[in-house]
Amino acid sequence: MNPAFTASPFVGQTFGVTVTKLNKQFGRTPVLRDISFEVKPGEIFAIMGPSGSGKSVLLRCIAALEVPTSGEVRIGEFDAADPATRDKVHLALVFQAGALFNSLSVYDNLALYPREHRLCPESGIRERVMHALSILSLEKAAQKFPSELSGGMKKRVAIARALVMEPQLLLYDEPTSELDPVMAATISEIIATLREQMAVTSIVVTHDRSLALTIADRVAIIMDGRILATGRPDEFKHTTDPAISNFLNPVIDLKNPRFKQLENHHE
Amino acid sequence: MKYLSLVLENIGGTLLLMVRALKYAPTLPRQFPRFIEQCYLIGYTTLPIVTILSFFIGSVLALQSGYSMENFGAKQFIGTLVGLTMARELGPMMVAILVTGRVGSAITAELASMKVYQEVDALVTMNIPPERMLVLPRLAAILVMMPILAIIANLCGWYGGALVCQYTHFISVDSQAYFAALKRFMEPKDIVDGLLKAEVFGFVIVLVCCYTGLSTRGGPREIGAAVTKAVVASLILILVLDYFVTKALLFTT
Numbered sequence: 201m202n203p204a205f206t207a208s209p210f211v212g213q214t215f216g217v218t219v220t221k222l223n224k225q226f227g228r229t230p231v232l233r234d235i236s237f238e239v240k241p242g243e244i245f246a247i248m249g250p251s252g253s254g255k256s257v258l259l260r261c262i263a264a265l266e267v268p269t270s271g272e273v274r275i276g277e278f279d280a281a282d283p284a285t286r287d288k289v290h291l292a293l294v295f296q297a298g299a300l301f302n303s304l305s306v307y308d309n310l311a312l313y314p315r316e317h318r319l320c321p322e323s324g325i326r327e328r329v330m331h332a333l334s335i336l337s338l339e340k341a342a343q344k345f346p347s348e349l350s351g352g353m354k355k356r357v358a359i360a361r362a363l364v365m366e367p368q369l370l371l372y373d374e375p376t377s378e379l380d381p382v383m384a385a386t387i388s389e390i391i392a393t394l395r396e397q398m399a400v401t402s403i404v405v406t407h408d409r410s411l412a413l414t415i416a417d418r419v420a421i422i423m424d425g426r427i428l429a430t431g432r433p434d435e436f437k438h439t440t441d442p443a444i445s446n447f448l449n450p451v452i453d454l455k456n457p458r459f460k461q462l463e464n465h466h467e
Numbered sequence: 468m469k470y471l472s473l474v475l476e477n478i479g480g481t482l483l484l485m486v487r488a489l490k491y492a493p494t495l496p497r498q499f500p501r502f503i504e505q506c507y508l509i510g511y512t513t514l515p516i517v518t519i520l521s522f523f524i525g526s527v528l529a530l531q532s533g534y535s536m537e538n539f540g541a542k543q544f545i546g547t548l549v550g551l552t553m554a555r556e557l558g559p560m561m562v563a564i565l566v567t568g569r570v571g572s573a574i575t576a577e578l579a580s581m582k583v584y585q586e587v588d589a590l591v592t593m594n595i596p597p598e599r600m601l602v603l604p605r606l607a608a609i610l611v612m613m614p615i616l617a618i619i620a621n622l623c624g625w626y627g628g629a630l631v632c633q634y635t636h637f638i639s640v641d642s643q644a645y646f647a648a649l650k651r652f653m654e655p656k657d658i659v660d661g662l663l664k665a666e667v668f669g670f671v672i673v674l675v676c677c678y679t680g681l682s683t684r685g686g687p688r689e690i691g692a693a694v695t696k697a698v699v700a701s702l703i704l705i706l707v708l709d710y711f712v713t714k715a716l717l718f719t720t
Contacts (some may be wrong), residue, residue: 263592295585299585299588300589316593336623431517
């Protein structure tokens with residue numbers, strides 16, 4: 201466990217998420233087909249799938265950044281699509297690329313939410329921001345701008361920004377993508393610890409097998425816009441489903457016919 | 468048909484953005500630092516180019532009209548012509564064109580890049596309406612800065628015309644006679660009408676540029692395309708609106 205973690209002062213009610221018969225089409229292309237699942241309050245729920253399987257679109261539908269073609273997402277008892285839900289549920293989304301405000305320093309990125317919502321005076325905001333930065337060992341980066349940060353630091357700043365919101369539902373979009381294995385492990389620890397300390401419901405979209413199978417309470421496998429299976433991580437370790445097995449335990453085969461074909465093409 | 472529906476969609480989207488932004492008007496005092504920043508960007512940074520161009524537009528106007536009016540002995544009315552043309556038409560129009568190129572393009576590029584790099588999505592998830600934080604301060608700032616820029620453009624144009632009249636040998640109308648003619652036929656309504664036009668143009672420029680920026684989808688290439696689209700749409704709208712606003716103002720007492 202990362203020693204930099206301290207007990208978090210962020211406490212609050214948590215909400216479960218219920219997705220019912222969700223469909224999403226872009227033009228005539230279906231991206232999500234009849235997706236249904238339930239995430240219990242305080243749970244870490246991982247959504248795994250290959251690139252282009254619709255994971256991020258699903259997360260954006262939960263965050264109400266995309267309007268579903270049909271179906272419903274409920275956060276607790278509230279309809280996620282209702283703008284009033286944002287006033288009732290503190291939902292934070294950690295974007296894949298961080299989505300930090302490039303014209304603001306790290307400190308101001310974190311201070312934006314409490315300032316805009318007038319949650320406390322500037323001294324309180326400072327305390328809150330510095331606490332979130334200290335949880336993620338980012339105190340020295342407070343005055344830096346996002347362009348001066350490494351990929352791993354950007355992800356941690358994005359998580360710190362989410363923490364300042366005191367979220368009741370925390371969504372992560374590919375939190376370990378483009379990171380080295382050590383940083384990926386640190387981010388996984390952070391996600392698990394935040395759930396432990398804040399009892400926050402977390403939905404993690406990832407194709408990182410070790411992240412999903414290590415920290416998640418339950419995992420859903422999504423392929424081609426459909427949920428193939430949902431279950432505890434240990435249920436997937438010895439799966440007999442060839443599609444899931446092939447995704448979770450890919451074998452690098454240099455005698456693969458596709459590889460041969462490519463080789464011949466170059467000749 | 469597809470093109471028409473796209474135009475209608477853009478008009479509807481822009482009007483909706485206006486309504487949403489104006490809904491947050493009571494929160495404007497909280498946006499004061501952003502409002503001041505936008506006033507600086509829109510007004511102060513555009514001022515040098517407005518000053519120089521208006522001065523030379525007034526000069527050219529005096530030169531051209533002096534050349535023509537000299538033939539039928541109407542040189543003494545050059546001041547009236549330059550004064551009225553600058554106040555009612557060229558002042559607000561020039562400022563609007565310069566603001567479109569200088570400020571409108573910057574607004575679109577900034578908002579489009581925020582949209583493409585998901586900063587706008589981040590604002591939405593933080594329950595901070597982009598219309599309140601990004602659009603409203605710009606709308607308020609343009610409404611304050613456009614009349615100021617138009618007044619400065621008028622003054623520069625008038626003085627440019629006066630200098631040309633005094634020092635061009637085939638015109639030779641001294642400044643006193645020039646400004647006397649300018650005052651004689653000009654009413655306060657002429658200046659107010661010009662300022663109203665500037666307000667309308669500025670409001671439209673910011674709305675169109677904000678809407679185009681915030682509706683950008685795709686990658687860096689689309690940011691450039693959005694800027695071109697916003698500038699072209701703003702310029703067309705300014706010229707079309709100019710006709711209708713002028714007509715409306717001419718028949719309003």
